[in-house]
Every structure is written in structure tokens, then in C-alpha cells.
Amino acid sequence: MRKGFTIWLTGYSGSGKTSIATELYRKLIERTIPCEILDGDVIRQHLSQGLTFSKEDRCENIMRIGYVAQILSKHGVGVIVSAISPYKSARDMVREKIHSFVEVYVNCSIEECERRDVKGLYKKAKTGEIKNFTGISDPYEEPVDPEVTCYTETESIDESVAKILACLEALHLIGHIKTGITG
Template sequence: MGQKNITWHQGHISKSDRQKLNNKIKSAVLWFTGLSGSGKSTIAVEIEKELYHAGILSYRLDGDNIRHGLNRDLGFTPQERTENIRRIGEVSKLFVDAGILTLASFISPYRKDREMVRNLLDKGEFVEVYVKCDLSECEKRDPKGLYKKARNGEIKSFTGIHSPYEEPISPEIIVETDKQTLQESVNQILNYLIKNKYM
């Protein structure tokens, strides 16, 4: 693999030093998982805004945005989905080390992939947010027209239609966007962050 001659180069500034620069927050990854159209990105955008107004530096990593650059060479086979999440996990780990509260919005349909990311981080640095929404509601919303294309056979391996979505077993947060308003979901997440001293 060509990794035997690689050594980690340690600096003088630690993760906790960088966290002190960011309003003394605990840096972590809020990992938003759920079906396409469930509201992951919409909620993350609102959380980012609230954190900004609270004086907390955060950064959003969004599934579509990442596939425009870093992961533009990946498709949607099970193996490529796993590699997509592996790369995002490593990027998220760097952001956490930088002392930044990171908002990662990815369908991430496989439990083992989400667990892989959790295991990259220290305890308390991976907050799984299950953005739960019934498939029929996601399909009704269909903000990008992807469900229609999937039903018409234009998209193969579409999560929820052709490919499985494995629900989280014990996520830190569950928001039910087919039953809650956007503001209710945002408030629920913010309350969790405050209670657990992430902000």
C-alpha cells in the first residue's frame, strides 16, 4: 500500500488549544443521515446559521456538494457509497481536530459505514442525527426530482427505491420531519447541543 514509510508529524498546537479559539466548544461531527428529501441539508443549513449567530465556527459537508469535487470520481455502487463515506469520515475527523463543529449531511444508507466514521473519532465526537421521514413523504416532496427519475428507471440503485436504507439503531438524536416543523427539528438539535455543552 506504500504506507510503511509514512510517519505522523505532530505539531505544538492540540485539538483542545484550537477548541479554545472557537468559543471553547467541544468540536464534533453532527452526522445527519436519512432518505433523500428527508430534510438533512435543510436542517443543517439552519443549524449552521444558529451556530454562526452564537459565535461558533462550524462547517457543512453536504453529500451533493462533496460529489462536485472531492468525491466526483465515485458513483453509487455499494462499494463506492462506502468509499464516499470513508473519505467524508476522514475529512470530518480533520475538521474536528481543527476544533470546528462539523455538520455532515449524507444519506449514508449503511450502518457499518456510519459506525466506521464513529470509530474514527473520540467518544462524544460523533453525534448521529437520524432525520426520519416516511418514504412516501420524501417521494411527495422530491425536491430534486430524483424519485421520479428513479421510478422511471433513469436512476439505478436509488436509496429507498432500489437500494436499502438501514435505519440507525440508537442515534443520539431523532427528528421526525414528516411530523415536526423545521423549527421544531432545529430547536430539538440545538437543545441537545446546549445540554451536552457543544455550544
């Protein structure tokens, strides 16, 4: 059976997680690797409806996403999680439960995320209209030792995706594109 894995994209709102996840998904499908995207916003609408943005509920949301990722990856699916995941302890708990877990820090400054913000969430957070907003009124704990760091202010989406694919190849979770050999 094919090895499953979970790629966990973490970073501020607007850092580029969803854009990277979408392109990574496309690249994995091109390689005929079964995969699925678990997007934090979509999960909140369907699996975590009713949860608030308190620390406890944010951790619960991450644990729910992690549970789904664990099941899918256990059955040979490449799971791409795109979720802010602001707390290191929650990410670490998920890492402990998923055998092939690859943390990707989507590193982007708050200023750039705010500039990219088409929904105006940062502005609403700064005026107090949105409470517990990561990076404004709620902390974001940067990953200490992620497998991959994507610097989305200076890298293209393709460059970030290439770094993730190279990591997956190095960990023998996917085959090298030239040989098609999987580990």
C-alpha cells in the same frame, strides 16, 4: 481550545437534511461557534467525483466525508454533515474515528420524500432511469440508536434544530444559550 464535534444528519433524499443543516449552521454561527457544512451532493461534485452509487463507492464517499469531518472537528470546528449515508457499517466506522460524534436520524417516509422531490429523482428511480437509488432500488439502514431523531413530517425545521442544539448542550459540546458556558 474549543471542542469540535460532528453532527451527522442521515436520512432519505428529500427528508430535510440540507434544510436542517442550513438552519443549524445559522444558529451555531449566531452563537459564534466556528462551523462548516459538508453536504453530500457538494462533496460528490468536488471530493468524490467519479465514484458510483455502488455500495463500495457509497461507503468510500462516507469515509472521505468522515475524514474531512474528523480533521475539522479535531481543530475545534463544529461540522454538520448532511449525507444520505445509507449503510450503518459506514456510519459506525466514521463514528469510531470522530471523538464527539452526534448521529441525527432525519426520519421521513419515502412517500413524503417522493412528494417533496422537485428534481424527480424518485420517479426516475422507479422507472429504472436511476440505478441504486436509496429507498427504491437500494436499501437504507435506519440508525439503531441515534442521539437525535428529527421527524420532519410532523416537526418544523426550527423544532428539529432545537432538538439538536439541546443535545449538543446536554453533551457539553456547546454552551447553554443563557449562560454561554461551554464544556
